[in-house]
Amino acid sequence: MQEPSHRLNRWLDLPSAMLDLAIVIVNYNTRDLLRDCLTSIYESRGDFSYEVCVVDNASEDGSVEMVRGGFPQVKLIASPVNGGYAYANNLGLRTFGFGDEGSSSSLPRYALLLNPDVVLPPSALQGMLEFMDAHPQAGAAGPKLIRKDGTLDLACRRSFPTPEVSFYRLTGLSKLFPKSRRFGRYNLTYLDPDEVTEVDSVVGAFMMVRREAIQQVGLLDEDFFMYGEDLDWALRIKEAGWKIYYNPRVTALHYKRASTKHSLRARYEFYRAMYIFYQKHYAATTPLWLHWLIVGGIALRGGIAMLNAVITRKVAR
Numbered sequence: 001m002q003e004p005s006h007r008l009n010r011w012l013d014l015p016s017a018m019l020d021l022a023i024v025i026v027n028y029n030t031r032d033l034l035r036d037c038l039t040s041i042y043e044s045r046g047d048f049s050y051e052v053c054v055v056d057n058a059s060e061d062g063s064v065e066m067v068r069g070g071f072p073q074v075k076l077i078a079s080p081v082n083g084g085y086a087y088a089n090n091l092g093l094r095t096f097g098f099g100d101e102g103s104s105s106s107l108p109r110y111a112l113l114l115n116p117d118v119v120l121p122p123s124a125l126q127g128m129l130e131f132m133d134a135h136p137q138a139g140a141a142g143p144k145l146i147r148k149d150g151t152l153d154l155a156c157r158r159s160f161p162t163p164e165v166s167f168y169r170l171t172g173l174s175k176l177f178p179k180s181r182r183f184g185r186y187n188l189t190y191l192d193p194d195e196v197t198e199v200d201s202v203v204g205a206f207m208m209v210r211r212e213a214i215q216q217v218g219l220l221d222e223d224f225f226m227y228g229e230d231l232d233w234a235l236r237i238k239e240a241g242w243k244i245y246y247n248p249r250v251t252a253l254h255y256k257r258a259s260t261k262h263s264l265r266a267r268y269e270f271y272r273a274m275y276i277f278y279q280k281h282y283a284a285t286t287p288l289w290l291h292w293l294i295v296g297g298i299a300l301r302g303g304i305a306m307l308n309a310v311i312t313r314k315v316a317r
């Protein structure tokens with residue numbers, strides 16, 4: 001029996017013009033999860049073509065050797081340095097021609113940023129491609145992400161952290177009143193998790209982006225080391241006139257922060273990204289009193305988070 005066309009395409013050296021989907025996975029010391037992620041991709045069903053590029057950020061757990069030995073069809077970039085999430089994703093996107101001048105017909109129709117700690121059901125990629133095709137105004141979209149304990153990964157649908165939204169988050173009002181349309185905007189906790197919704201942003205753990213949107217806004221901002229780059233990309237995409245959708249008709253499992261658990265660097269970069277995003281998009285138009293409240297709140301919350309990380313690491317030892 002002949003295999004579906006997309007299963008054949010993964011073994012062929014097809015030009016990018018024939019690709020429906022370019023998948024970029026950035027990996028850092030998550031070898032076993034990466035193996036599960038890649039396995040789930042190659043078990044996908046549907047009539048579409050795709051290629052996968054894994055960018056390894058100088059892992060020390062044998063991830064590169066695992067990919068070379070177990071998945072020879074993968075485009076593999078073994079970076080000698082950990083340049084960060086945005087940097088690595090841009091390396092992957094450039095292997096498919098994104099970010100270069102040239103005809104759009106030479107590029108895959110869509111690009112997918114996918115974390116190695118995400119496991120896909122067989123119908124996920126086909127479902128998301130069909131959704132994007134049915135919504136030509138969508139510059140980007142993401143599915144419903146479920147965590148290992150069965151709860152919703154709140155980051156899979158978000159509002160932009162405007163000064164007002166950031167204030168509600170930093171003061172804890174968003175957690176106190178998650179069902180409030182005012183206070184619950186950061187993670188849109190007042191919305192039905194099973195309803196297709198236009199949102200400000202989806203998460204870079206699974207972010208499918210239209211070719212034309214990438215051509216308009218460019219690649220990820222490498223000022224962000226990790227965290228925030230997906231929000232920044234989404235904001236630029238929306239400012240270019242596109243819409244962004246949360247599509248819960250497709251679900252995937254997200255193990256979440258597998259490579260950054262108890263990491264002091266990760267806590268630091270989270271709050272650094274928050275500050276960069278605020279400075280880039282909102283600081284110039286924020287009243288001085290609110291500006292210092294936000295900057296002080298980021299510094300305070302960031303300091304507490306880093307202290308907790310240090311304590312957690314010492315206890316773990």
